[in-house]
Amino acid sequence: MRIWVVSEESTGGQLRRVSRELAAHAATLGDVTVLQVTGERVPSVAAASALAERAKTDAPDLILVGATPSGRDVAARLAAKLKCAYFSECTDLSVAGGSIEVSRGMYAGKVRARVRASLPAVCSVRPNAFPLADGAPEPALTDVAASSAPGLTFVRFEPSAASGGRIPLSEARIIVSGGRGLKGPESWSQVEALADVLGAALGASRAVTDAGWRPNEEQVGQTGKTVTPDLYIALGISGAIQHLAGMTSSKVIVAVNKDPDADIFKVADYGVVGDVFEFLPAFTDAVKQVKAAS
């Protein structure tokens, strides 16, 4: 079986971890080629055109792309060009007898689905879906020059104020997320202090982003991001159904809330019923000590 992995760089120019995860997993399924579309600010339609052109000769059975915002977009357009099946945000996949079966979320994470289609197929796969062994070799990349995208012109980049240099939410292994219980945007200096110690990304409930305390891109849940980190820490989040849908597949969930009846505790592996402002500095110090001692 011929498998393509379409890789993506992070903003720092490194190969993304999800691309390495996919390259390692694909190697267990068949012959892998890891492709990289070259060029700056390449529109997804131009990346997809170049890849579709190459697919005419390579004829891959399966194309895997990391389910980042940009990866999902390229994957969908590429599948449309190839007129083949597309599955987004897969968390597992298996191939047998000319067809593929994937696991993925539906209804904003309220339902787990297993779905099947004939090969060839394109899948965007969640970061953290497949393990990556420590010291796994960097995959060799094959460059593909982007096609031109008639009609689209990049004008400028407008950076958002709040998100300076942190790991993107969708790829984070640890997420520290804040809700209305944090009372206002000024509390985020304490949330950031904890995130720094953990190397975590920042998340937020919808109440927080709607109030403008944090940017929309940090919203977790329906109409925000669905995340599956190893550790999700919910601070002052009550646990509306739309929020739970977006984080309930995290491996370990920690909830801190002063209301013992908050719904967030129903999905938590560990919970602290108490004042989040008492908890935060103490926990940040405790994590520092625990990490230093190990």
Place this chain on the structure above:
Amino acid sequence: MARFLVCIKQVPDSTTRVKVAPDGRSILTDGVTWSISPYDEYAIELALEHKDQAPDTIVSVITVGGARTKDALRQALAMGCDDATLVAGEGLGPLGIASALKSSVEELKPDLVLCGKQASDDDQGFVGPALAEALGWPHLAQITKLASAASGFEFWKETEGGHEVWTASGAAVLTVQKSAKEPRYPSLPGIMKAKKKEIPERSAADVGDPVKIEIVKLEPPAARGGGKILKDGDTKAFAQQLATLLRDEAKVL
């Protein structure tokens, strides 16, 4: 004068507790409140915001589905859209839906087609790019803002750490991300007007749907709970205890 076409999908309302049917391959629809998919509402709002500033703008909505989906179109008309079209067709996959929409787009000749970035039932995000491909148009995903510029529009595309601003020289498909402005509620006069509007139906009979997707199994997310909840004690001591548990028991630190 600009003409926008917004493609919408009717899905269970976001507050619905979705339950899997006994067959394990569909969801129970009894008692479900149906609504416009949230990102599609943001798409409608982006179009209507432009119409607020340029009142000669025409905002059309379209959906592919069964008779029930007319309610979603009426909801869009009540928000302020000018006209609505139902493409009658059920059980189509994303490529089939894109194909069913294509002929309507070619007939209505909009300057821009807007879709939500994904529908909140299958969460695929495939129809927008597939429609652009069927039309031979470029598309831009994750749009949160349209700004009027000297030559048409500037499109604000959300990316990691900010927005890329793009322009398009011709027609394009936009897939819309949640934006700062919440979708407007239908007004009472809007609701009255929407009731009286004709919603023409088109057939999707000649549609090509090259890919068959089989649902093998649907199930609720893995049950959670029974966690260790530390309460009725000193929060600072709990913080210490939790850090140790996360390292030694959960092994995530």
